[in-house]
Amino acid sequence: xxxxxxxxxxxxxxxxxxxxxxxxxxxxxxxxxxxxxxxxxxxxxxxxxxxxxxxxxxxxxxxxxxxxxxxxxxxxxxxxxxxxxxxxxxxxxxxxxxxxxxxxxxxxxxxxxxxxxxxxxxxxxxxxxxxxxxxxxxxxxxxxxxxxxxxxxxxxxxxxxxxxxxxxxxxxxxxxxxxxxxxxxxxxxxxxxxxxxxxxxxxxxxxxxxxxxxxxxxxxxxxxxxxxxxxxxxxxxxxxxxxxxxxxxxxxxxxxxxxxxxxxxxxxxxxxxxxxxxxxxxxxxxxxxxxxxxxxxxxxxxxxxxxxxxxxxxxxxxxxxxxxxxxxxxxxxxxxxxxxxxxxxxxxxxxxxxxxxxxxxxxxxxxxxxxxxxxxxxxxxxxxxxxxxxxxxxxxxxxxxxxxxxxxxxxxxxxxxxxxxxxxxxxxxxxxxxxxxxxxxxxxxxxxxxxxxxxxxxxxxxxxxxxxxxxxxxxxxxxxxxxxxxxxxxxxxxxxxxxxxxxxxxxxxxxxxxxxxxxxxxxxxxxxxxxxxxxxxxxxxxxxxxxxxxxxxxxxxxxxxxxxxxxxxxxxxxxxxxxxxxxxxxxxxxxxxxxxxxxxxxxxxxxxxxxxxxxxxxxxxxxxxxxxxxxx
Numbered sequence: 001x002x003x004x005x006x007x008x009x010x011x012x013x014x015x016x017x018x019x020x021x022x023x024x025x026x027x028x029x030x031x032x033x034x035x036x037x038x039x040x041x042x043x044x045x046x047x048x049x050x051x052x053x054x055x056x057x058x059x060x061x062x063x064x065x066x067x068x069x070x071x072x073x074x075x076x077x078x079x080x081x082x083x084x085x086x087x088x089x090x091x092x093x094x095x096x097x098x099x100x101x102x103x104x105x106x107x108x109x110x111x112x113x114x115x116x117x118x119x120x121x122x123x124x125x126x127x128x129x130x131x132x133x134x135x136x137x138x139x140x141x142x143x144x145x146x147x148x149x150x151x152x153x154x155x156x157x158x159x160x161x162x163x164x165x166x167x168x169x170x171x172x173x174x175x176x177x178x179x180x181x182x183x184x185x186x187x188x189x190x191x192x193x194x195x196x197x198x199x200x201x202x203x204x205x206x207x208x209x210x211x212x213x214x215x216x217x218x219x220x221x222x223x224x225x226x227x228x229x230x231x232x233x234x235x236x237x238x239x240x241x242x243x244x245x246x247x248x249x250x251x252x253x254x255x256x257x258x259x260x261x262x263x264x265x266x267x268x269x270x271x272x273x274x275x276x277x278x279x280x281x282x283x284x285x286x287x288x289x290x291x292x293x294x295x296x297x298x299x300x301x302x303x304x305x306x307x308x309x310x311x312x313x314x315x316x317x318x319x320x321x322x323x324x325x326x327x328x329x330x331x332x333x334x335x336x337x338x339x340x341x342x343x344x345x346x347x348x349x350x351x352x353x354x355x356x357x358x359x360x361x362x363x364x365x366x367x368x369x370x371x372x373x374x375x376x377x378x379x380x381x382x383x384x385x386x387x388x389x390x391x392x393x394x395x396x397x398x399x400x401x402x403x404x405x406x407x408x409x410x411x412x413x414x415x416x417x418x419x420x421x422x423x424x425x426x427x428x429x430x431x432x433x434x435x436x437x438x439x440x441x442x443x444x445x446x447x448x449x450x451x452x453x454x455x456x457x458x459x460x461x462x463x464x465x466x467x468x469x470x471x472x473x474x475x476x477x478x479x480x481x482x483x484x485x486x487x488x489x490x491x492x493x494x495x496x497x498x499x500x501x502x503x504x505x506x507x508x509x510x511x512x513x514x515x516x517x518x519x520x521x522x523x524x525x526x527x528x529x530x531x532x533x534x535x536x537x538x539x540x541x542x543x544x545x546x547x548x549x550x551x552x553x554x555x556x557x558x559x560x561x562x563x564x565x566x567x568x569x570x571x572x573x574x575x576x577x578x579x580x581x582x583x584x585x586x587x588x589x590x591x592x593x594x595x596x597x598x599x600x601x602x603x604x605x606x607x608x609x610x611x612x613x614x615x616x617x618x619x620x621x622x623x624x625x626x627x628x629x630x631x632x
Contacts, residue, residue: 003025003030009063013098022055029055033059035203040148041179042200043202044202044205045057045184048207048327053183054090061076061151064148064149070122072124072144074150075147076126076153077128077133077150079158079301080129081278084105086307101125102121103123104119104123104126106128107129107132137169144170150181151180151182152181156185156190157185157328160325164190164194182194219330219341219342219344220343221345221368223367226347227510233247236371237294238371239371242383244310244311245312245313245314245315245333246298246332247315248298248320249317250320255273255302262295269297272302272303273299285306297317315345326361373431377432466505466506470501472503477498487521488516488521518533
């Protein structure tokens with residue numbers, strides 16, 4: 001007997017459940033459905049993303065709707081367009097055997113006139129984003145003054161996105177006697193305030209413990225140096241050949257830039273963020289659901305609508321600003337009872353966030369090290385062998401076997417296997433043989449000196465610059481670093497090893513930023529004085545400017561302050577940009593022409609990719625507002 005039959009649902013809904021393949025209700029469904037069917041009541045349900053909350057309110061909502069009444073009887077509010085459409089589609093699937101029930105989605109990015117027309121034709125249930133719903137109310141295009149039910153789905157996320165005023169205004173336009181059902185993963189103060197203001201003695205349902213993480217998701221973190229964050233992401237993808245993941249970044253700019261870098265390096269990736277048009281977002285999600293994309297790089301807001309089966313990993317490329325948001329991220333995997341993994345890439349300065357998250361989700365993180373190149377090669381070799389073993393043979397190839405056998409007849413079985421595997425494997429092993437270990441030592445102590453920047457990284461592959469501003473311009477290493485980041489529009493970790501003297505300073509960037517540093521800083525004035533920046537060489541203190549002219553010796557130089565410009569292997573790879581690279585306005589990133597080859601199982605498909613340097617990590621992130629310099 002299907003357990004859904006014991007919850008009190010009618011035959012038409014049970015038939016739809018059978019079609020959908022649902023076998024047993026989740027915990028939140030088992031608790032909420034009988035309660036909501038039994039009586040009209042306000043309810044607060046705390047449950048993690050991926051626990052089946054849509055069905056928990058969707059089935060009782062449909063059963064309570066009067067299909068003969070064409071007026072709007074229920075309003076469901078959700079934080080994003082994607083989630084709005086997802087809920088709408090699910091409610092339509094649930095009500096497929098209920099004649100006369102009409103569900104309409106109301107969201108930004110689509111024609112408001114057409115949405116109003118659909119509602120006018122009769123919509124018992126409206127699923128809406130708060131902003132568009134408020135707009136329609138203001139224009140008099142919708143009437144929710146007589147609804148019987150209001151559902152707030154992902155309430156904490158709606159409030160995190162700044163919809164508090166819209167939600168209060170919308171709820172104020174609904175009748176007091178309606179039933180309000182609030183579903184949330186966490187219970188911050190603003191959610192509690194909404195519940196207190198608009199709900200009457202709500203029944204509370206909690207799945208697990210409040211704010212706890214899902215039991216089907218394991219959590220692990222990898223400690224790396226900040227500049228190795230992107231390289232760590234690639235290695236983790238290579239170490240999981242069948243990865244099907246969502247990679248989270250904090251900002252739209254970071255999301256776009258990381259996705260572009262992954263595509264450029266041969267991975268099947270795409271970006272999902274709010275600057276994309278609705279058509280672009282739909283196209284990305286269609287490709288992701290069809291598994292044409294293995295790594296979807298997304299912002300927290302855009303990812304609220306991702307409900308895709310069998311996501312294997314969630315990768316936190318950057319931790320969210322709000323710790324509670326981590327729960328929403330990890331809820332993208334481990335859904336419907338399946339197991340998933342949430343990965344966090346962290347630096348030493350971020351470890352405290354890991355401990356804070358552990359306290360909130362009441363689950364421990366496992367610390368792991370980034371796999372070495374040899375470990376990744378072993379994983380990939382076995383993956384390739386299994387892929388060959390499991391490949392179905394198209395017997396059309398039989399027509400070509402005589403010719404193939406003729407070419408390979410001098411090879412033994414062992415030689416044939418080695419050569420066949422090496423066709424793909426050689427490029428991979430060559431790349432990782434030259435690559436260094438990037439795992440940071442968790443027990444290592446960070447060294448600091450005076451008022452200079454902590455030396456967490458060596459200079460391998462970096463470019464060191466001389467600039468004619470220093471402490472007499474009211475800079476210390478931190479304020480100069482912030483000033484350079486803002487002026488150059490670089491990420492938090494793209495400027496490093498800042499060393500401030502009285503009348504001049506030194507700093508490092510990765511080689512890919514050299515043209516940008518020279519072009520921008522040499523055209524900047526600081527309080528009427530022209531800034532001059534030159535590239536330092538480790539040749540006894542000499543300097544050269546952008547035009548490679550020899551400079552004067554700096555008598556104040558110290559050993560170790562001038563790093564050579566490294567070419568090739570050893571301390572890391574150089575990424576040479578061609579002259580076609582261009583800065584893309586507000587995106588803050590670089591766009592390059594790239595081919596359409598994709599990455600399967602982690603192997604680079606581009607010819608010659610084994611000796612092509614991987615792109616340096618542009619470790620992004622918001623930085624504090626730099627202090628404005630002034631001269632005494």
